[in-house]
Structures are given as structure tokens and as C-alpha cells.
Amino acid sequence: MAKKSWIQREKKREKLEQKYHVIRRSSKKEISKVNLLKEQWKIHGKLQSTPRNSSPTRLRRRCFSTGRARAIYRDFGLSGHRLYEMINRCLLPGVTRSSW
Structure with missing residues (x-):
């Protein structure tokens, strides 16, 4: 934060x-x-x-939820860490984790 x-x-x-x-x-x-x-x-x-x-x-540009100023994804307005957490919890519709 x-x-x-x-x-x-x-x-x-x-x-x-x-x-x-x-x-x-x-x-x-x-x-x-x-x-x-x-x-x-x-x-x-x-x-x-x-x-x-x-x-x-x-x-x-700051993260929408934490206010972090670095590693912000423009499409989501979230930092990489928060984005990763939300993807793991399936909170972002249409986003899938990559697996190979």
C-alpha cells in the first residue's frame, strides 16, 4: 500500500x-x-x-486498489501483484492463466 x-x-x-x-x-x-x-x-x-x-x-499512473506506482497494467489499472492475485482467484472475467 x-x-x-x-x-x-x-x-x-x-x-x-x-x-x-x-x-x-x-x-x-x-x-x-x-x-x-x-x-x-x-x-x-x-x-x-x-x-x-x-x-x-x-x-x-497508480494501481486502483493499492496505490502502487510501478508495474501498472493500463488495461486493468492494477499492479502486477494485485493482477496476479485476482487472476488466481478468478475475479477477472475473460482472463485465463497460461498453461503449457
């Missing part, structure tokens, strides 16, 4: 990312359209005025 403070920090980052998503996307489009370097710097300054934690690259 991950620390609760880490999970709360991640939730805070998600809220900030959603709040500033439109501003960040529009300023990035403006930078690509403008040719003058001074105008690009002005727009870049606007982009840098947003909080660091509003950047989508700072978000971390």
Missing part, C-alpha cells in the same frame, strides 16, 4: 492538470503558429506562469 500522502499529492496534481489543461494546450498551439521569437517568448512566459504540478508529465 502506498503512503496516503503520496496518493493525496497525486490527486492534487490531477485536479491542477484538469484546471490548467485548456490554458496549456492553447498556449502551446500559439507557440507553434507564431514565427517571431519575441512573441514566442511572451507566450512561453505565460505557459511557465502555470504551476509545475499542472503539467501532465508529472502525473503518475
Whole structure:
């Protein structure tokens, strides 16, 4: 189980990312359209005025049940350890263990 403070920090980052998503996307489009370097710097300054934690690259994918940050399977949203346990208990429909 991950620390609760880490999970709360991640939730805070998600809220900030959603709040500033439109501003960040529009300023990035403006930078690509403008040719003058001074105008690009002005727009870049606007982009840098947003909080660091509003950047989508700072978000971390976490396990749905445990909050673990590593070895997450995107299809299930679970860590490898929890996924293995659920497959063994037949809790995931349509998933079969491999045997040969």
C-alpha cells in the first residue's frame, strides 16, 4: 500500500492538470503558429506562469486498489501483484492463466 500522502499529492496534481489543461494546450498551439521569437517568448512566459504540478508529465499512473506506482497494467489499472492475485482467484472475467 502506498503512503496516503503520496496518493493525496497525486490527486492534487490531477485536479491542477484538469484546471490548467485548456490554458496549456492553447498556449502551446500559439507557440507553434507564431514565427517571431519575441512573441514566442511572451507566450512561453505565460505557459511557465502555470504551476509545475499542472503539467501532465508529472502525473503518475497508480494501481486502483493499492496505490502502487510501478508495474501498472493500463488495461486493468492494477499492479502486477494485485493482477496476479485476482487472476488466481478468478475475479477477472475473460482472463485465463497460461498453461503449457
